[in-house]
Amino acid sequence: MRVTVIYGPRDVRFEDREAPRIEKPADAIIRISVTCVCGSDLWAYRGIQKVAQPTPMGHEYCGIVEEVGSAVKNVKPGQFVIGSFCISDNTCPNCRAGYQSGCQNLQFMGTAQAPYVRVPLADGTLVPTAELPSDDLLPSLLTTSDVLGTGWFAADAANVKPGSTVAVVGDGAVGLLGVLSAKLMGAERIIAMSRHAKRQQLAREFGATDIVTERGDEGVARIKELTNGVGADSVLECVGTEESMMQAISSTRPGGSIGYVGVPHGMRLDVFPVFFHLVYLHGGPAPVRRYLPDLIKLVLERKINPGKVFDLVLPLEQVAEGYRAMDERRAIKALLRP
Amino acid sequence: MRVTVIYGPRDVRFEDREAPRIEKPADAIIRISVTCVCGSDLWAYRGIQKVAQPTPMGHEYCGIVEEVGSAVKNVKPGQFVIGSFCISDNTCPNCRAGYQSGCQNLQFMGTAQAPYVRVPLADGTLVPTAELPSDDLLPSLLTTSDVLGTGWFAADAANVKPGSTVAVVGDGAVGLLGVLSAKLMGAERIIAMSRHAKRQQLAREFGATDIVTERGDEGVARIKELTNGVGADSVLECVGTEESMMQAISSTRPGGSIGYVGVPHGMRLDVFPVFFHLVYLHGGPAPVRRYLPDLIKLVLERKINPGKVFDLVLPLEQVAEGYRAMDERRAIKALLRP
Numbered sequence: 088m089r090v091t092v093i094y095g096p097r098d099v100r101f102e103d104r105e106a107p108r109i110e111k112p113a114d115a116i117i118r119i120s121v122t123c124v125c126g127s128d129l130w131a132y133r134g135i136q137k138v139a140q141p142t143p144m145g146h147e148y149c150g151i152v153e154e155v156g157s158a159v160k161n162v163k164p165g166q167f168v169i170g171s172f173c174i175s176d177n178t179c180p181n182c183r184a185g186y187q188s189g190c191q192n193l194q195f196m197g198t199a200q201a202p203y204v205r206v207p208l209a210d211g212t213l214v215p216t217a218e219l220p221s222d223d224l225l226p227s228l229l230t231t232s233d234v235l236g237t238g239w240f241a242a243d244a245a246n247v248k249p250g251s252t253v254a255v256v257g258d259g260a261v262g263l264l265g266v267l268s269a270k271l272m273g274a275e276r277i278i279a280m281s282r283h284a285k286r287q288q289l290a291r292e293f294g295a296t297d298i299v300t301e302r303g304d305e306g307v308a309r310i311k312e313l314t315n316g317v318g319a320d321s322v323l324e325c326v327g328t329e330e331s332m333m334q335a336i337s338s339t340r341p342g343g344s345i346g347y348v349g350v351p352h353g354m355r356l357d358v359f360p361v362f363f364h365l366v367y368l369h370g371g372p373a374p375v376r377r378y379l380p381d382l383i384k385l386v387l388e389r390k391i392n393p394g395k396v397f398d399l400v401l402p403l404e405q406v407a408e409g410y411r412a413m414d415e416r417r418a419i420k421a422l423l424r425p
Numbered sequence: 426m427r428v429t430v431i432y433g434p435r436d437v438r439f440e441d442r443e444a445p446r447i448e449k450p451a452d453a454i455i456r457i458s459v460t461c462v463c464g465s466d467l468w469a470y471r472g473i474q475k476v477a478q479p480t481p482m483g484h485e486y487c488g489i490v491e492e493v494g495s496a497v498k499n500v501k502p503g504q505f506v507i508g509s510f511c512i513s514d515n516t517c518p519n520c521r522a523g524y525q526s527g528c529q530n531l532q533f534m535g536t537a538q539a540p541y542v543r544v545p546l547a548d549g550t551l552v553p554t555a556e557l558p559s560d561d562l563l564p565s566l567l568t569t570s571d572v573l574g575t576g577w578f579a580a581d582a583a584n585v586k587p588g589s590t591v592a593v594v595g596d597g598a599v600g601l602l603g604v605l606s607a608k609l610m611g612a613e614r615i616i617a618m619s620r621h622a623k624r625q626q627l628a629r630e631f632g633a634t635d636i637v638t639e640r641g642d643e644g645v646a647r648i649k650e651l652t653n654g655v656g657a658d659s660v661l662e663c664v665g666t667e668e669s670m671m672q673a674i675s676s677t678r679p680g681g682s683i684g685y686v687g688v689p690h691g692m693r694l695d696v697f698p699v700f701f702h703l704v705y706l707h708g709g710p711a712p713v714r715r716y717l718p719d720l721i722k723l724v725l726e727r728k729i730n731p732g733k734v735f736d737l738v739l740p741l742e743q744v745a746e747g748y749r750a751m752d753e754r755r756a757i758k759a760l761l762r763p
Contacts, residue, residue, distance in 0.1 A: 180655045181679045189679030189703045191654070316529070317518045332696070341519045341527030341709075351696035358670070358689035365527045365709035371679075371700045 145200030177211030226394030236375030238264030244346030249273030257325030270294025434472030483538030515549030564732030574713030576602030582684030587611030595663030608632025
């Protein structure tokens with residue numbers, strides 16, 4: 088089969104590799120229905136994260152179970168399943184505390200931009216649906232695997248409650264689904280920071296009440312202006328740079344919370360000014376497995392349509408164009424069909 | 426009158442200055458009953474924090490109201506009062522949210538190692554007692570002004586609950602009173618990190634159930650060993666260095682909380698590893714004013730004896746010896762009597 092492999096900056100290829108097979112009793116093999124390119128894939132694509140050797144790519148996935156190992160009990164061949172980008176046993180103390188992304192046997196999915204994928208710890212990682220979902224729901228179901236789960240975690244980590252005033256830093260797919268999540272959690276006011284017309288539009292569709300186009304200190308000043316000089320109750324940091332993090336921290340009221348989910352790259356935070364902002368910081372790789380059952384239900388009941396973040400649909404073999412379009416910000420997020 | 430003035434590293438003098446007087450209608454003048462040296466005073470004493478010019482010192486205080494400005498309503502001459510090291514109006518939105526240390530009119534007390542002190546925003550900052558307290562309670566009452574309030578905030582920020590497993594990084598007076606606070610909040614297990622016999626002893630008196638003498642990676646490994654490989658629910662970071670912060674973060678379970686109250690000095694935190702620990706971080710200058718009424722009550726009812734952290738009592742004029750003894754770790758904390 089042919090799969091996605093990154094060789095270096097802006098060098099993504101679709102090339103022959105051996106099809107995956109069951110290696111351990113807890114494994115499952117999934118035939119991918121849809122997969123996609125993640126904003127975090129761009130760190131390697133842009134050369135910010137080094138690529139030491141040709142590396143398969145992809146960690147968002149859903150599809151049909153093809154085969155399971157002898158120890159797998161919760162899913163069976165023929166079922167439609169969605170899995171977290173974090174591979175977890177879902178039984179260790181950290182998983183039981185709801186932090187499957189801190190599982191004592193944690194692995195990261197990394198080969199899902201392909202027609203078939205091997206999922207270790209299948210029982211702990213995959214969630215099956217009762218029936219095969221209708222085709223038009225696939226994009227939204229796919230988002231629960233990472234991008235929606237991560238936006239949801241950002242809002243949850245930022246302690247969004249009914250009536251909250253929320254600001255979202257980052258207008259990528261995670262930020263936009265952070266807006267959707269905050270709306271679902273009952274936020275009264277949602278300020279999206281974006282200077283991109285199409286993304287502003289989608290933010291509004293997802294529930295944003297205000298758009299702030301300014302960045303840095305000016306962006307912070309705008310948020311303060313919109314919140315009677317106090318700052319937002321909850322801020323979602325969905326970028327991962329030092330600048331975006333300081334913008335998030337400075338936009339939060341004392342005692343307010345920041346949920347940060349942008350993978351930090353080269354971020355060395357000067358804690359002295361942070362100290363005086365008196366904010367709560369929580370974040371990390373999202374414990375998507377905790378949220379999957381509820382998020383899948385919301386999609387299946389057609390209460391949310393997070394799949395709208397996919398504004399580019401490509402056959403899997405054109406995956407390189409998906410990376411290119413996202414890198415150039417021509418696309419918010421690229422869906423790939425094997 | 427003579428007051429404490431720092432001139433530079435290890436150069437603390439007790440010298441003549443004009444007595445304070447009412448400058449604004451919201452001011453009060455307090456005759457100091459007892460004051461003390463704070464661990465944070467040592468940053469300047471050790472030359473880590475630059476001293477640009479001769480600077481008066483001291484921010485922990487209690488005493489008798491001598492005079493009040495025309496706008497002061499809540500305290501009157503003759504009353505015994507305790508104030509926070511943070512000067513706050515206690516009416517702005519941040520104060521009302523319980524973050525008086527993020528007051529929109531915040532100032533810091535800084536001239537309290539003296540016989541008299543001017544307290545701005547007296548109504549928002551000072552808490553009077555119903556009667557003049559007995560002399561033996563003065564040390565414990567003084568601790569509520571900062572060191573106990575700060576240890577309490579560390580435990581509160583670290584979300585200590587009945588049954589929690591808590592680790593405390595730092596065996597200074599704040600860390601020791603963090604142990605006391607965690608005990609009062611119902612922690613089941615309290616691990617104090619200390620390699621100093623006298624401080625270990627006091628930690629045990631205050632409620633520590635375990636002592637860990639190892640530091641850095643070895644300290645983290647010990648905490649993991651004591652918590653079935655998971656980490657503590659709550660960790661109090663009471664030092665303020667990069668090493669102590671990373672030790673705290675690495676000792677916390679995923680989803681656990683760190684309360685950090687050590688003023689960060691030159692701390693540039695690499696957020697990449699922090700991200701994968703999935704912890705809550707909250708801290709800053711403690712909103713002592715929020716806790717003052719309850720903590721004063723606990724002292725007056727003799728339910729706690731936080732004044733035990735003062736193992737050196739000096740006449741105020743010997744303040745320089747107080748700094749020296751704390752710098753050399755001969756004393757945990759020095760009480761000063763004008």
